[in-house]
Amino acid sequence: MPINKQLRGLEMEHACLRDPRHGFEPDGRYGFIRYLEHGVPSALVRWHYHAEYELHLICASSGKVFVGDYIGQFGPGHLVLTGPRVPHNWVSLDTPPDGIKLRDMVIQFNHAPLEQMAAAIPEMKAVMPLLARARYGIEFFNFSDAARERFARIRDSAGLPRFIEFLSLMGELAASGDYQLLSTVPMQASDDDAALARINDAVDFIVQNLSSQFSMQDLAHHLGMSERMFTRFFRSATGNSFTDFVNRLRINRACQLLMETERYVTNICYDAGFNNVANFNRRFLAFKGMTPKQFRQQASGRFGA
Template identity: 50%
Template sequence: MMPITQTPEFELKDPSLDTIRCVEHGHPSPLIRWHAHDDFELHFIAATTGKVFVGDYVGTFTPGQLILTGPRLPHNWICSNDTPTVDIRDRAIQFPEDSILKAGELLPEFTQLTPLLERARSGIEFIRYPVELAQQRFEEISQASGLKRLLGFLSWLQELADWNDYRLLSTVQMNNTANEGMQQKINTVVDYINENCEQQITLHEVASLVGMSESSFSRFFRKATGNRFVEFLNRVRISRACIMLTESDEQITKICYQAGFNNIANFNRRFQELKGVTPREYRRQAQLRTAARVA
């Protein structure tokens, strides 16, 4: 029986030397940070809630979320401020891009996975995938080793390739090659924005935070996240507003200001740009989904 590896860095190899590597971590953890690497990763969120960042996408996560990220696509899951300590927050399966590509050259059957892996370069969230089934698949793969682990994982990938209820997350397919120091700067800025998005945050403020000029930071930030700074800030604020629209009965005008916008017209415009509906319609749809689950 092969144990799951709790690695100090996602980039480290599993001591088992299996091509398919299983890792997990709890909360808090140094692994909760903005980062990108050379592997595909299938993430299963076992516990906690908060914000998820994949490429230029900003959204929310809850237990049971299943997301596949492609190589060098930056990602992070940041827990809510009141999150307690948990032993297992995120379970991930890593597999290298080069091995999959080489296998495809030798075995034509592997090309059946090509559409799935190409979509993963934008990040894929599998919608309404059964939580119990995801847990079962992860347990089976993590407890196996060698060829048995590989075959089990390929079977799951084929199942996910056939899963029709999914959404692509990042609007741009990023190829982030920033070094660890640059990734840490982005992580510092993302954490700062997440913690202070309801306040007024200036470009000068965040550029100074990481010791860069405004112009250098603007170029660096857009390359790393796929967003201009103000676009990214708006995405975080809209994500915060979505939570309040779903979980509270606060007036929309009040939510506008609590999310960090300084006028309702701008809030409505940005919300519709990112979500495709007005805040009022978003709340109505959320209420309908809740009622359907209760029924």
């Protein structure tokens, strides 16, 4: 049964709520990079979002992880980077009666300083595609031991030494190809401003018309391109075919409606832009590995016990 939104819901994590008693570093102890660690149970284990990026390492326990519309499993060594305002939560399902002292090691940081650095320092540009992907959540593999050492050094340092450790960690993650994206499909980084503007225009068109029926020909005409040229351009820019990309966005929209409303699945099918319930169920199962009903049931766990 859907969660009663009057009791619990998606929470914004404001700076004023980051109490050192919960594991946050106190004001004055940190600069650009803020470190946090906590166990379970904890008031911080909840379905929430914030303005900062968050690099999150699980040290102990296992359970369900929720990032955007993604639902998956986590265990010790689970390492995820989430972007600004991406909802997330880790819910342990094996917590012993006396709790766990250290479950999470977390690093939070803002976007603007890194963007400014990238504009002035060529070497920093390598990190920007990583940050673009983080808008949809990234899980890294085969990096947990090295990450824990880096997290500990960042925790135990301050000032310039901390910043150097942070940059080294971000550089290693940016260079890693052993990862998976957890929510919707991101745009690939592009140094071509005209191409980037055009693909942004294409995505805006898709998003604005997601609940209606439109064709690739409609979008190609909107961009002033032939269908053949558009096909090559769109796959190069997004890494996906037009059909797959639209279906992914529609499934993502359906996931949001399943998580945040009590509308019937049949209604959500049409709200998300599908014109056939059987096709919707088939696509949903292919992308999410479960039925819409199962997704809604599991998604209720994002609020924790």
